[in-house]
Amino acid sequence: MLLSCENSIKEVQSITSNEKAPERSGKNVEFIFTDSTRIKSRAFALEFLEVKTEDSEYQDFPKGGRITSYDKDGSIAGQIEANYAKHLISDQLWELRNKVVAISDDGKNINTELMFWDQGKGLIYSDQYVRITTDDGQVLEGIGFSSDDKMNKITLKKVTGEVYLNDETEQ
Structure with a gap:
């Protein structure tokens, strides 16, 4: 039996390349981001993948998670939850998708599908x-x-909604 193949070396290398395979992965992970030993934020995720390509390095959280940021005194400054997240490491940029909820320390809630x-x-x-x-x-x-x-x-851009104002005029 004789078999032949017409794939070039580049095609074979692209199929077998580990370029897009995760460098690291984990389940139920917690990341702590610090600056001079002070905790700035924490990220919790059910699933984590770290991917390195020729163009970028990023952390992927396909099942979402929660990010909590802290003030200088260690109190919670805010929290963001989403059903999907991606962290572009060199850009220090988080992309959060699907039922994103951000909560401030003073009780404001922001709900969106992309943040x-x-x-x-x-x-x-x-x-x-x-x-x-x-x-x-x-x-x-x-x-x-x-x-x-x-x-x-x-x-807020292109605003709609109702705003209630207190009328505190003296009578």
Whole structure:
């Protein structure tokens, strides 16, 4: 029996290449991000894959997880949960997808289907539908937002919703 093949060496190498295979993987993992021994944030995930390609290095969290950030005094500054996350290591950028919920230390909730967290710039943002619930129950909706990562300075784009104002005029 005689068999022949018409694949080039490059085709064979691309099929057998480990370029996209995970370097590391794990289940039920916790990552702690520090700066000068101070914990800045923690990430928890059910599943973790670290992938290195010629173009980039990233951490993939296909089953989602939770990121908790901390103030300088160690108190919780905010938390973000999502059903999928990807961390672009060199860019210090998190991509969070599918039922993303961000909660600030003062009780604001941001709900969206896509959110980015730029750790280097201290910025969270999205260009998708977003629903913001304040600590006093007000609901604002819009398409797109940006904020500092503590959610103190939120800019909502294409706003809809109801806002209730207290009339504190003297009688």
